[in-house]
Amino acid sequence: MSTNNFYISEKNYERLCQALEAAGVKKYGRGKKVAEITGYSEARVSEMLSGRIALNDKFKTIVCSKFKISEEFVDRGEGEMFLTGPSHVGEFKDEILEFVLGLETMPELRLLINDMKGKTPDEVLEYVRAGRKALREGKI
Helix, strand or coil, rough: CCCCHCCCCCHHHHHHHHHHHCCCCCCCCHHHHHHHHHHCHHHHHHHHHHHHCCHHHHHHHHHHHCCCCCHHHHHHHHCCCCCCHHHHHHHHHHHHHHHHHHHCCCCCHHHHHHHHHCCCCHHHHHHHHHHHHHHCCCCC
């Protein structure tokens, strides 16, 4: 049996909820936010996060990955709560690609690429998120 089918302990559940709170995912509306990010149904996530059904290891792993939460912190309460550094920015490559592809017909693309040169991966991600927001709001 794969460890992905095991349920996580109550202590791990508490640390996962603590990390989500620290990541800005407040208790009210948490199910919706986590569902949007992970691809799980809102109803299923709400049931798991409220304790009505058990959280499994697979779900914990996905949530940790999507929110850059350290599984070491959730599993053992050790180390930093969040993952940092360039090795974890690759998790956002689809978000970055979607943004860049959305700009492919814009003459500002060359300026955007030049603006990103020399930036850290975290700075690029922040820049991309700001750009996606501006695109959605029709500002660019």
